[in-house]
Amino acid sequence: MPRSLNLKCLECSRLTIEQAIEQHGESGDGCWNPATCHRKRSHYRNRPDVNAKRRGQRVAEQELQKLMQVGEIPFTERLDVVPKTPPVALLYLYREDRPDAHLHAIAISVWQGDRKIAVIPPKHCIGMANRHVRQYLLETLATLGEKYGIREFEPEILMHPKECPIDPCPLRGL
Secondary structure, rough: OOOOOOHHHHHHHHHOHHHHHHHOOOOOOOOOOOOOOOHHHHHHHHHHHHHHHHHHHHHHHHHHHHHHOOOOOOOOOOOOOOOOOEEEEEEEEOOOOOOOOOOOOOEEEEEEEEEEEEEEEEOOOOOHHHHHHHHHHHHHHHHHHHHHOOOOOOOOOEEOHHHOOOOOOOOHHH
C-alpha cells in the first residue's frame, strides 16, 4: 500500500524555495531539512505527471499481454510496430527576442514524425499590421486543417531576423 501524502509537504512544494525556507526554516516552524526537502518538493511537484505516465505504461503492457496470449501479435512483430504520429504544424517567427520587437517574417512547416510533408515558404511581414498577420495565420491554419486535420500550431519557434531565408531581404540590403 502506498504511503499517504504529507499535506504539509504538498503545500510546501507549491511555494518558491525562498518562501518554503522562510516558512519552514529556523525562523518558521523548523521542519525544513536541506538534505531531504529539495527531493521531496520535486517529488510532490512532478507526482501527477509521473503517475499518469506509469498508468499509461501499465495499460499498454496489459493490452499487449492480452494480445500476446491470444496469439495476435507474435513477439518478433511487436518490435517493428511504430505508432503513426499525427501531422503537426511548426510556426517559425523571425523577430528579435525582446517584447517590443517587430515581426520580420513568418514561415510554416508541416511534419509527421521525423518527415517533413509540407512547407509554406517564408513571408515578410514588413508593412503588415497585427490583424493582417493574424488573418494570414488563420487562413493558413484553415487550409492545413482541411488538408491535414491540424487545428493549431505547435508553440512558436523564434528565429533571429538575420537568419531570414528570403532573398532579397531588406536586412541584407543595408
